[in-house]
Amino acid sequence: MGTVLVVSAHPSAQSFTNAWAEASVAAARAAGDDVLRSDLGAMGFDPVEAPGVYGLPNGEAFDPLKAQQAASEANELPADVAEEVAKVRAADRIILHFPIWWFAPPAALKGWQDRVFAQGALHSEDARFDRGMCLGKEVLFCVSTGARESECGPDGKEGDLRLQLWPLAYTFRYLGMTVLEPVSVHSVHGYHEGEAKQAVEAQLRSVLDAQTELAARWNSLPRMVFNPEGDFDADGRLKADAPSHSPFVRHA
Known part of the structure; x- marks a missing residue:
């Protein structure tokens, strides 16, 4: 038993994305887990990081990382951000439900990351990757595309879906989380x-009917592989004898 955070990013309550998210909620509850829910569309979550949310004047120099860190240290993060940070901290597992729009997750989800994964709250210079603040947490992406499955593979004209999701996955890896291989429809x-x-x-x-069974197989679902910090040299470059697990991190 644990705590599961289900996040969905779609503006329509009647969307398949949100129906799938509610199936994840039901599956988690059936397993005896506590469930936290973030429906970004229904919440009207503001995805835009801006000086005004920190009480800073518009038009002046704004350093988001420094603003986030100062607010985190003073326990003065914006209320909507603080609520989401608390959910991430409480969760053992996170399930993200979203469509692919223009070869990437919706802006609502990217903005949720930009604001909620705040410097000082969920990561710092000394607490990231293998030493991240979110070590032990796991995340799964449940993704839908408008394109056919045949178009979303390595040789597909819509591009390799797995590569399109890599930047999102690496963000969670940055926090220290384990990232499961995405599930796509x-x-x-x-x-x-x-x-x-x-x-x-x-x-x-x-x-939707299979989501309970998917949740029951969580521990046996495949995980994405990333290079540990020991695979990089003092300049942050992949060592010559280290393997490459993605075109995003490869030998030059």
């Missing part, structure tokens, strides 16, 4: 008609 859009629409709707229902 494809061809999710509102333009299907007739038999095609019926087939997709049946597929989506099966995904």
Whole structure:
């Protein structure tokens, strides 16, 4: 038993994204877990980091990291941010539900990271990666695309979905979390008609119905592999004898 934070990033309460998120909530509760919920659309969470939220005048030089650190140290983070930081700290597992828009997660989710993963609150210069403040926590991405599965692979014309998600995954890795391999559902859009629409709707229902079983298999789900800090030299470059696990971190 533990605490699960379910985060969704979609403006529509009737979206498949939010239906899938609620299936995760139900699965966690059925397993006896405590559940925390952040529906960024319903919350109206402001994704824009700005001087005004720290009581600083607009138009003057603004250093987000220093502002976050000062607010964290003084226990004066903006209320909406402080609430989300508390959820992340309390969670053993985090499940993110979101669509891919323009080859990336929605701005709402990126902004949630920008503001909630605050300097001094969830990371610092000395507490990141293998020494991160969130060591022991695990995160899973449940992702939908409008494109077909065949278009989202390494040779697909929509680009490799796994690579598109790598920057998001590395952000959680930066905090010290373990990142599970993403779970994805494809061809999710509102333009299907007739038999095609019926087939997709049946597929989506099966995904929702299977979420409890997916949650039960959590410990056996594959994990993403990242280089440990010992694989890098004093200049932060990958050592010659260290393996590369991603095109984002590779030998020059």
